[in-house]
Amino acid sequence: MPLTAPVDKSKEMEPRLDPQVAHRLRDLSLLVSLPQISLNLINLISDAGTTNKQLQAVVELDPALTAKVISLANSAFYSVRTPVLTVDRAITVIGYQELGLLALGLGLSETFDLSSVPMGFDGESLWIHSLAVSWLSREMGRHFDLIEPGEAMIAGLLHDLGTITLVSKFPVQFQHLLELIVAGQSGLEAENTLKLNHELVGYELACLWKLPLIYRESILFHHRPQRAPERSKIMATIVAMADILVRKIGFDVKTEDGTLDLGYCLETLHLSPESLHTFIREMLLGSQKVVPLWQQMVRHGHHKTPPPRTKFSSLMEGRGLGSGLSQKSERP
């Protein structure tokens, strides 16, 4: 697993945002808001002291959410012997954090409709990518005892809020972005050309929504964690690593590219290459079990099958990880 050279600051470029897009985002924030239940859930899941009863009380306030949660608990994925009829039992079956993630994801998908998106883009892949980053961020937080796992899970789910916003609320601009990528530009170059940096879009919206600081900053720095302020450096680094790793195993997004300085990440998180490698090996095995759950969560039947074994295998051997987490084309 090769470590890489220090960041060449001279090659860094500040991400930019078209003033008109920034202006429209401000208008949008008045028209489009995360449902109150989602905001409540963000607070509940972020708090390690939250009880099942508190979560149950919030879910039961929303009849549609209650129905979806019970329906998921009865799905084939959990293979329960007796039908699940209550939110209380659904929490036990699904698990407290998975249920919170599902509920939050449903709130987001109500706010951002990705069912009809610009040609050449797959909205469902973006949801799956977000769920995969959310899962891996949480597991990293838990496994290495680095950060509250519930917080890492939410940061992961929200990390590409900017892309979700661009796809669903700025389809004309996003179409231009895709055209530049098809013409050969990288996602980063295309975003810079059009001043449509998705980290900035997500950050702006998260600020307008007054989301907690840790989420605002992990959204802003998820491709350049070394630039994050000290207070959110660990979270931004975890999300950045999770983002690269899930892309390496097939949960990628057309507009996402770039690499990451693995040496920096390991140093920041006080991890050895060996411990990271062992963790990845365990997670790759686990991911094959949770993919069906993500597919159920996005509730579309046409998502591609789980990532091919070849990608799992190459990552487990360290080849994919080394090539993805390198220095060359690092984002600013």
Ligand SMILES: [Fe+2]
């Ligand atoms: Fe991203």
Ligand SMILES: [Fe+2]
């Ligand atoms: Fe991402």
